[in-house]
Structure formats: structure tokens, C-alpha cells
Amino acid sequence: MNETQAQTVQVSRLSDDLAFLDIVTEWDITSGYHQWKPGMVVPRTFMSRDTLHRVYAVANQKGGVGKTLTALELALAMVARGKRVRLIDADPQVASLSSWIPVFYPEGVTDRRSLTDVYFDRCTLAEATYPTAYAGLYLVPSFPDLATVEGDRPTGAETCLRYHLWDAGNDDFDVTIIDSGPSLGSLTVSALVAAQDVIIPVQAGSGLDIEGAAALYQTINTVTTRMNRDLRVAAIILTDFTRSKLARTIGAEMAKAFPESLIVPTRTCIEIGNAQLEKKALRQHTPDATTVLDYDRAAGVLLNGVTH
Ligand SMILES: Nc1ncnc2c1ncn2[C@@H]1O[C@H](COP(=O)(O)OP(=O)(O)OP(=O)(O)O)[C@@H](O)[C@H]1O
Ligand SMILES: [Mg+2]
Structure with missing residues (x-):
């Protein structure tokens, strides 16, 4: 199936009776292996952002830790909550978000805009969306030429995304999620800015x-x-x-x-590779996977917080 023939998928809310993570205020590692239930730590001080447009950067300079999966699953969970969501693929690698999900480019237009054009001032962010x-x-x-940034x-370059997201006029998105590549170069810094x-x-x-994570935290501190x-x-x-025990200790x-x-554990799932092969988000491919439930729970708390 080519991109223009792909069907539009409606993303709906998950049923309330599934095995979602409990919300806890502390991470418990003392209870025995079988009694222990993974929970999501929501500190009492945690507040969701109270802005019309929320911008999240998913970052870690280490490769293959789940950044792209995280960006996509959180995005769809927010779509299911009625948000209009934009993902920005800020990773120049070939097998990135842009090759995972079907994108509807206008028919007959060979000049496809990408994030590279935004950085080199050849179009606006809206025109590349x-x-x-x-x-x-x-x-x-993004295409591999994004590496030229x-x-x-x-x-x-480092203020490019900030300018387009905050100063260049509102293009009516509730949420923007930026997926970074495995580096701490200007693309990732630009996402953090x-x-x-x-x-x-x-x-x-x-x-x-x-x-x-400590190295990343230093970069975050500098940007802050x-x-x-x-x-x-x-x-x-x-x-x-x-x-x-190791995962719980970490x-x-x-x-x-x-x-x-x-602190959000997203439970392991063997279907991720198959979902990627079929060009489907995990939420569409295996909607009852616990991983999907965990991201869904996290998206709900990021958007709305919780009342302890
Ligand atoms: N919950 C999970 N269960 C099982 N495997 C997982 C899970 N989360 C991530 N993975 C594995 O990690 C792989 C890499 O995920 P992903 O592509 O999202 O990482 P990444 O950090 O974006 O990589 P890169 O740094 O190359 O961009 C997935 O293909 C999958 O095999
Ligand atoms: Mg990635």
C-alpha cells in the first residue's frame, strides 16, 4: 500500500478496565518479586503544564533506548484524548519516525518539505507539517539530509524550533512532541531550547x-x-x-x-518490531499491550496531572 492509499485511522480511548499502572508517590523496591506491582511515580509536587500549546522534547543521546516509540505512543494517547498533536522528527537516521508511520504528502507534489527546509529557512514549520x-x-x-544541520x-540553528513554535504564529496545535536522535548536537539542543x-x-x-542520563542532565542544565x-x-x-531486581533498582x-x-515503567513487549515492519504504531498493532497502557497512563498524567 503506498502512502496515498493508506486508510485514515481513528485513535480512540482505551477501555477503563484494562491493567493500567497504579499511581504511587514512591518507588517501592522492598516487596518480594511476586507481590511487586509496577506503578508510576507521580511526585506530590508534579503539575501538568497549563498552557494552550505544550511542547515536549524526547531526548537521550544513547541510541535505541525507546525515544521514537515513546514520542509516537505518547502522541497517539494524546490524540485519543482529543488533542491535535504534531510530531517533529528531529533525527536524521533513515529508519526514524518518518519511515515508521504513513504520512500523507499532497498528491503530485514531488517537492516534499522536511525539517531541513525549516532549519535552512526555505519554509515555515507549518509548511513542513x-x-x-x-x-x-x-x-x-525528516530525511537523511537533516544531518547537514x-x-x-x-x-x-539552536533557536530555530523555538522561534517557529513560539514566535512565528500559532498554527493551532495543542501539543508538539519532538523526537531527537542519539546525539547531544545542535538538533537535540534546539529541541531542548x-x-x-x-x-x-x-x-x-x-x-x-x-x-x-547524567550527561544529558548536564546539557539540560546548560540549556536551562x-x-x-x-x-x-x-x-x-x-x-x-x-x-x-536490576530494573527496580534503576x-x-x-x-x-x-x-x-x-517515573514511568513501560512494560516490555515483543510486538514492537512487528508493528514497525507493518508501518503501524504499537497502539494500532497491539492495542492491549501493557506497553500501550503504560504510555497511555503517562500521557494522561502529563496532560492533566493527578489528584493525590
Ligand atoms: N517497552 C519495550 N518493550 C520491548 N522493547 C522495547 C520497548 N521499548 C523499546 N524497545 C526496543 O527498543 C528498540 C528501539 O526503540 P526506538 O527506536 O524507539 O529507540 P530510539 O531511542 O528512538 O533509537 P535511536 O536512538 O536509534 O533513535 C525498539 O525497536 C524495541 O526493540
Ligand atoms: Mg529514534
Whole structure:
């Protein structure tokens, strides 16, 4: 099926009786393996953003930790809540978000706009935004030439997205989610300068990801001090989560290191590769996967907070 023949998919709310994560205020690692139930840590201080347009950057310079999956699943969960959502693919790699979900480019137009054109001032962000197969979800695609932004450093690269999202006029989106590639170069910095909230996926089974998150945190601190005082780490996503002692310990460490952030385990799922092969989001491919429920829960709290 080519892009123009792909059907539009309506994204609906999930049924309330599924096995969603509990909301907890503390990460418990003391209870026994079988009694332990994964919960999502929502600190008492956590507040959802109270702005008409919310901008999230999904970032971690380590590759393959679940950034793209996180961006897409959160986006669809927000679409299901009635939001008009734009994803920005800020990763120059070939197999990125732009090749995962079907995008509806206008028929007969060979000159497809992408994020590169926005950085080089050849079009506006709105002109590079296309509908996708999911009703309510839009994408600013990227192609491998986006790597030239890192190499050629067009003037103002680091403030480009901020300008387009906040100063260049409102193009009527409730939410923008920027998916970054595995680097801390100007594309990722540009996403952090534009965002209000950073979402950091880390692999629940990798002890090294704690160190990686520390390097990212330094970059976030620099951006916060010099360019974007509003920025905060809204959530740590523990991807590919199993209830192993290691994963639980990493969760507890993250909760200590980020006491103001949501700590969200997203449980492991074997269908992700198949969903990618079929060019479907996991939420469409396996809607009852616990991973989908976990992202759905996280999206609800990011948008609306919780009452403790
Ligand atoms: N909940 C999960 N269960 C099982 N596997 C997972 C889960 N989350 C992520 N993964 C695995 O991690 C892989 C990489 O995910 P993804 O492409 O989202 O990472 P990424 O951080 O965007 O990578 P890159 O840095 O290359 O952009 C997935 O294809 C999947 O195999
Ligand atoms: Mg990715």
C-alpha cells in the first residue's frame, strides 16, 4: 500500500478496565518479586503544564533506548484524548519516525518539505507539517539530509524550533512532541531550547543508562541556565521494563535523581518490531499491550496531572 492509499485511522480511548499502572508517590523496591506491582511515580509536587500549546522534547543521546516509540505512543494517547498533536522528527537516521508511520504528502507534489527546509529557512514549520494515517496526528518529517544541520550549522540553528513554535504564529496545535536522535548536537539542543518539558527514556535493564542520563542532565542544565529557563525534566520513561531486581533498582535510582519528575515503567513487549515492519504504531498493532497502557497512563498524567 503506498502512502496515498493508506486508510485514515481513528485513535480512540482505551477501555477503563484494562491493567493500567497504579499511581504511587514512591518507588517501592522492598516487596518480594511476586507481590511487586509496577506503578508510576507521580511526585506530590508534579503539575501538568497549563498552557494552550505544550511542547515536549524526547531526548537521550544513547541510541535505541525507546525515544521514537515513546514520542509516537505518547502522541497517539494524546490524540485519543482529543488533542491535535504534531510530531517533529528531529533525527536524521533513515529508519526514524518518518519511515515508521504513513504520512500523507499532497498528491503530485514531488517537492516534499522536511525539517531541513525549516532549519535552512526555505519554509515555515507549518509548511513542513503533513497529516499522517492517524486522524489528529501530524508529522514534520525528516530525511537523511537533516544531518547537514549538524555539519553546516545554519545561522540560529539552536533557536530555530523555538522561534517557529513560539514566535512565528500559532498554527493551532495543542501539543508538539519532538523526537531527537542519539546525539547531544545542535538538533537535540534546539529541541531542548524549544520545549517546556523533556521526557527521557532510559533502558530499564541497563545500569549504564544512569551515567548516560547524567550527561544529558548536564546539557539540560546548560540549556536551562542560558537559553530556556522554563525547561524541566517532566518524565523518566523506563523502557522495556521487567520486574527484575536490576530494573527496580534503576527505577529507584532514577526516582532519587529526579525527585520532581514522573517515573514511568513501560512494560516490555515483543510486538514492537512487528508493528514497525507493518508501518503501524504499537497502539494500532497491539492495542492491549501493557506497553500501550503504560504510555497511555503517562500521557494522561502529563496532560492533566493527578489528584493525590
Ligand atoms: N517497552 C519495550 N518493550 C520491548 N522493547 C522495547 C520497548 N521499548 C523499546 N524497545 C526496543 O527498543 C528498540 C528501539 O526503540 P526506538 O527506536 O524507539 O529507540 P530510539 O531511542 O528512538 O533509537 P535511536 O536512538 O536509534 O533513535 C525498539 O525497536 C524495541 O526493540
Ligand atoms: Mg529514534
